[in-house]
Amino acid sequence: MQNIDWLIVSIFLVMVAIGWFNIYAAVFNEEHKNIFDITQNYGKQTFWISGAILIALIILVIDGKFYAAFSYPIYIFFLFTLVAVILFGTVIKGSHSWFKIGTFAIQPAEFAKFATNMALAKYLSTLDIRMQNIKTKIIAGIITLIPVGFILLQNETGTALVYTSFVFVLYREGLSGNVLLLGLAAAVLFVLTLLVAKSILVIIIACMALIFFFLVRKKRRNVIIILSGMAVALAIVFSVDYVYHHVLQEHQRVRIDVLLGHQTDLKGAGYNVNQSKIAIGSGGLIGKGYLQGTQTKYEFVPEQSTDFIFCTVGEEWGFLGSFVVIGLFMVLLARIIYVAERQRSQYSRIYGYGVASILFFHVMVNIGMTIGLAPVIGIPLPFFSYGGSSLWSFTILLFIFVKLDAYRLQILR
Numbered sequence: 001m002q003n004i005d006w007l008i009v010s011i012f013l014v015m016v017a018i019g020w021f022n023i024y025a026a027v028f029n030e031e032h033k034n035i036f037d038i039t040q041n042y043g044k045q046t047f048w049i050s051g052a053i054l055i056a057l058i059i060l061v062i063d064g065k066f067y068a069a070f071s072y073p074i075y076i077f078f079l080f081t082l083v084a085v086i087l088f089g090t091v092i093k094g095s096h097s098w099f100k101i102g103t104f105a106i107q108p109a110e111f112a113k114f115a116t117n118m119a120l121a122k123y124l125s126t127l128d129i130r131m132q133n134i135k136t137k138i139i140a141g142i143i144t145l146i147p148v149g150f151i152l153l154q155n156e157t158g159t160a161l162v163y164t165s166f167v168f169v170l171y172r173e174g175l176s177g178n179v180l181l182l183g184l185a186a187a188v189l190f191v192l193t194l195l196v197a198k199s200i201l202v203i204i205i206a207c208m209a210l211i212f213f214f215l216v217r218k219k220r221r222n223v224i225i226i227l228s229g230m231a232v233a234l235a236i237v238f239s240v241d242y243v244y245h246h247v248l249q250e251h252q253r254v255r256i257d258v259l260l261g262h263q264t265d266l267k268g269a270g271y272n273v274n275q276s277k278i279a280i281g282s283g284g285l286i287g288k289g290y291l292q293g294t295q296t297k298y299e300f301v302p303e304q305s306t307d308f309i310f311c312t313v314g315e316e317w318g319f320l321g322s323f324v325v326i327g328l329f330m331v332l333l334a335r336i337i338y339v340a341e342r343q344r345s346q347y348s349r350i351y352g353y354g355v356a357s358i359l360f361f362h363v364m365v366n367i368g369m370t371i372g373l374a375p376v377i378g379i380p381l382p383f384f385s386y387g388g389s390s391l392w393s394f395t396i397l398l399f400i401f402v403k404l405d406a407y408r409l410q411i412l413r
Contacts, residue, residue, distance in 0.1 A: 001060065003406040005339055011332045012383065012398060016052070016391070018325070019309070019384035020045055025291050026305040026312045026386075041305050041386045044104070048388035052395040059399040064407025067400055068122060068347045075119035075143075081108035082150035089154075097154035109159045110393035112147045114400065117354035119143050120166060124173050125347040131174030140170060157252060158377030165361035169353045186236055193240040194260060205233045255375040272308070275300045276370045280314030280322070287318030305386040307378050310370045325384075329363045336401065344411040348404040355401045359394070 024035050024042040037043040085108050090100040098105045120143050123129065129136055144166050151160040171180060192201060209230040213223060244253060258270045279295035282288070293315035295301055301311045314322050333356050340352025359382055366381040368374030380390040 001406065003409055004060065005335070005402060005405055007335055008332065008339070008398070008402055011328055011335070012056075012395075015325075015328055015332075015383040016049055019381075020049060021290075022309055022312045022316075022384060023305045023386045025293065025316055026296055026309060028291055028297065044388075045386055045391075047104075048391050051388065052391050055392060056395055056399045056402075059396065060403050060406070062403070064403055064410065067118060067351075067404060068125075068345070071118040071122035075115045078108060078112045078115040079147060079150065082112055082147060082154075084108075086150065086153055095155045097151070097156050097159075104388065107387075107389035109147075109151045109154060109156050110389040111396070112151070113162060113358055113393060114397040116144060116147050116163065116166070117169075117351055117358065117397065118400070120169065121347050121350040121354060124169075124350050125345070131170065137170075137175070155249075157249075158379045161365075161377060162358060162361050162379060165357040166354065168357040168360075169350060172353050173350060189233060189236050190240055190243075191260070193237050194244070194256070198237055201237050202234065205230055205237070252375075255377070259372070259375045272302050272376060273369070273372050275302075276308055276311050277372055279311040280371060283315040283318040283322075285319050287314075287316045287321055290316055292316060303378075306380060307366065307376070307385065308370055309381050309385045310367050313384075314370075326363075326367070329359070329382075333360055333363075339401075339405050342408070343405065344408050345404070348401070348408060351404060352401050355397055358397065 020035075020042065023045050027041050029040060032040050032043075035042050036046050038047070085097055085099060088099075089096055090098045090105070092098045092100070092105060097107050097109050099108070100106075120140060123139060123143060124131070124136075131137065131140075144163055148160045148163045151163075167175070167180065167183065171177065189201075209226055212226045244256075248256070258273060275295060279293065279301050282295065283293075288294070291297075293312060295315055296304055296312050301308050304311055310322070310325075313325050317324075336352055336356045336359070340349050340356065343349040343352065362379055362382050365374050365377065366379055366385075369376045380387060382394045383391065385391075
């Protein structure tokens with residue numbers, strides 16, 4: 001216990017406390033002023049926070065060797081829960097991903113994140129595993145994609161997208177940077193196809209391929225790579241329509257259209273983001289004051305205690321408060337990466353990068369969607385958004401790493 005990184009623990013406690021008070025402000029009710037009122041979200045969050053602290057203490061008490069030793073059984077257990085929730089779960093807001101117990105609900109997909117991180121760290125830290133081998137890439141991809149498949153069957157696209165953050169873990173462990181560049185290029189090309197006529201993109205791709213061909217035509221291998229790249233780019237361009245109209249669901253297409261400016265229905269599809277931007281912008285430099293947010297108080301912003309909790313921060317605390325919250329996340333992420341690099345165990349280092357990657361994705365996308373820079377995909381802001389599943393899963397994710405770091409001095413280099 002004496003080797004615990006108290007900076008990480010302190011930031012966690014500060015953010016959970018700030019999140020709790022913001023949930024209170026987001027759903028403040030004159031008739032229910034008691035913050036411990038269990039009939040309100042902020043009262044329920046008291047229960048979730050108490051449980052999170054208890055879970056953190058239990059994790060710190062368990063022997064450090066336990067997590068690496070039981071990574072695969074934990075991963076398999078949560079895969080079973082993902083299947084079970086499809087068969088026996090409850091549908092809430094269109095997602096078949098909840099086990100409901102009275103007024104409380106648990107979402108297994110949230111817990112599968114840390115389980116997948118453990119399994120991936122266990123596999124990549126196995127002796128003689130090299131990221132340069134195609135077999136390693138395939139198995140690592142399978143470990144990551146199996147839970148994604150089950151989560152997509154639950155109609156939880158936003159949660160499934162979080163698993164793309166594991167590519168940063170693979171990159172740290174030796175995956176070529178070209179893979180990241182190709183992924184980014186494919187995403188950009190997908191968006192461009194929705195904005196620009198296909199004929200123009202085809203001409204641009206052909207011209208670029210022709211230029212590169214004349215530059216490297218003396219090397220046959222490079223010519224093959226250029227031709228393959230052009231073929232893939234053209235395949236993406238001509239498959240976007242099918243993916244957009246037959247793979248994406250209607251509400252997902254609407255959100256993309258709003259983000260790209262194809263729709264400006266401020267009373268319909270664009271309502272959430274528009275009200276969110278109004279709330280954040282109206283906060284100005286120092287905000288309207290705690291419990292003084294009009295957009296929040298009169299419930300103009302939907303889901304204001306969950307996915308759009310950052311609106312409350314922006315409206316009531318202003319730019320300075322938002323800066324402090326984002327600063328806390330940046331310090332936490334930087335500290336996690338620093339601590340990950342000092343690990344003596346490869347398992348601990350890989351797991352630490354998984355923690356940083358998952359948190360980074362959640363923070364960037366959640367805040368991005370509240371200010372109109374990312375599509376609304378419905379993922380929580382870590383330690384801030386209301387909900388037991390997200391708070392407990394993030395707590396487990398973070399404190400397993402805290403325990404692994406505290407245990408590091410007992411590991412021989």
